[in-house]
Amino acid sequence: MRRLDKKKYDKGLLWNLGILALLTLPFFVYFGARARYGGQSLESKSKGPNSSQVGKTEKINTSTSQKEVEPIKELLKSPEAKQAVMEADRVSMESMGLAYDYANMSLVQVVQAYLADAGIDPSQVAFSYKNPASGHTFSMNEKEPMTAGSTYKLPLNMLVVDAVKEGKFTLVERFDITNTAYEYKFEHDAYVGQFAGAMSIPDMQEYSLVYSENTPAYALADRLGGMDAAFAMMTKYGRSKGEIPAIRREDNKTTTDYYIQVLEHLYRHQEKYADIIYFMDISFPNQYYETYLSHLRIVQKPGYVGEALNVDAMVFEESPYLIALYSRYLGGSTEDSSEVNGYGYMQLAAITYVINQWHRVNENGLA
Incomplete structure (x- = not known):
């Protein structure tokens, strides 16, 4: 009889504790959310940032925009460095x-x-x-x-x-220069003789740039x-x-x-x-x-x-x-x-x- 009464008592106690847990659960959720979101309501968190956050975002964007359009400072030496x-x-x-x-x-x-x-x-x-x-x-x-x-x-x-x-x-090909146009015939004939009638592109480059002569330049133009x-x-x-x-x-x-x-x-x-x-x-x-x-x-x-x-x-x-x-x-x-x-x-x-x-x-x- 005592065991039966104890069972009933235990069941009643467990039932009461369960009811209490259910009643306190919303409070745990509420205070947990406050701890995580700094007092902001769950509804406002899910919808997006509050007005203070929007203001901060706008300020950041404005600052970034200003940096993007800010002209680059011209490079100039100081008067001391010049002197x-x-x-x-x-x-x-x-x-x-x-x-x-x-x-x-x-x-x-x-x-x-x-x-x-x-x-x-x-x-x-x-x-x-x-x-x-x-x-x-x-x-x-x-x-x-x-x-x-x-x-x-x-x-x-x-x-x-x-x-x-x-x-x-290619740089190894030799090109006929016997019929190349020229400004000075004596220069043209000298090149034909010196190079046996044909020059490579490196030869033309060297003599048109190092000595600035005209016959190799005409050969390049050809x-x-x-x-x-x-x-x-x-x-x-x-x-x-x-x-x-x-x-x-x-x-x-x-x-x-x-x-x-x-x-x-x-x-x-x-x-x-x-x-x-x-x-x-x-x-x-x-x-x-x-x-x-x-x-x-x-x-x-x-x-x-x-x-x-x-x-x-x-x-x-x-x-x-x-x-x-x-x-x-x-x-x-x-x-x-x-x-x-x-x-x-x-x-x-x-x-x-x-x-x-x-x-x-x-x-x-x-x-």
């Missing part, structure tokens, strides 16, 4: 008679200051400069038509390299269908904003605005054009852009004819830069001159020094 170069190079600048205020003048202003001192009209000089690392560009008379001289031979060589890379030719066809292809490397897109075949006129694009293409694809860069690198040592800068590595293609004296170069300063520099009538030369005289040559060399010194003060080490 340090000025002091280090002062003896050189003064000994050259070219001690301008490079730290506080633009590149165009410095060049114009030299031209004024030398009695050269600004219309006689055109240039385009680019620092490919910083993206800084400066130019003067960049759309003015200037006689290209032999500078056309660089894009011509690049076109033939492209054709080789495309599998149209690979592309002749000079007219080759000149028509030269917009592949850039297009001037002036009246002449690239190099005009009938009078060999070009602009520095076009040629700086050729140099940038060459600079950006140095591995592809390694052979012609090598030939340019060893050409005309201590001359043209190297006259006062022989301590630097300079990959250059000069060109002169009649009134024109030009040089296009990749200059490997601490920060490399590209320069297309064209001139006319320096030293009193005219269209009938066989070449620019020594006085005009030294004027061009002085301009190369001024440009390089401005770069040293203002651009070296920026990027």
Whole structure:
């Protein structure tokens, strides 16, 4: 009887405890949810963020948007850094008679200051400069038509390299040059004799760039269908904003605005054009852009004819830069001159020094 009563008692106790557990379960769920969601209701949590969270999200998005449109700060050297170069190079600048205020003048202003001192009209000089690392560009008379001289031979060589890379030719083939067009018959006949009537593309590259001779350049153009066809292809490397897109075949006129694009293409694809860069690198040592800068590595293609004296170069300063520099009538030369005289040559060399010194003060080490 006692056992039966105890069973009844136990069953009653268990029943009461079960009821109590059921009654307290919602409270455990409620307080558990508060602990997890920080007092936010389950309903609002399932629907999405509350108003305070929306505000925070909007602020974050606004901040991100502002960062995206914020312009990149221009790379500029500090006045102290510029002045340090000025002091280090002062003896050189003064000994050259070219001690301008490079730290506080633009590149165009410095060049114009030299031209004024030398009695050269600004219309006689055109240039385009680019620092490919910083993206800084400066130019003067960049759309003015200037006689290209032999500078056309660089894009011509690049076109033939492209054709080789495309599998149209090989570097070991030898091509007949006996019927190649020419400018000077004695030069043409000398090449026919020296190379037994046939040249390889590397031979044409070397003699058109290292010695800047015309017969191998005509032989290169023949690979592309002749000079007219080759000149028509030269917009592949850039297009001037002036009246002449690239190099005009009938009078060999070009602009520095076009040629700086050729140099940038060459600079950006140095591995592809390694052979012609090598030939340019060893050409005309201590001359043209190297006259006062022989301590630097300079990959250059000069060109002169009649009134024109030009040089296009990749200059490997601490920060490399590209320069297309064209001139006319320096030293009193005219269209009938066989070449620019020594006085005009030294004027061009002085301009190369001024440009390089401005770069040293203002651009070296920026990027």
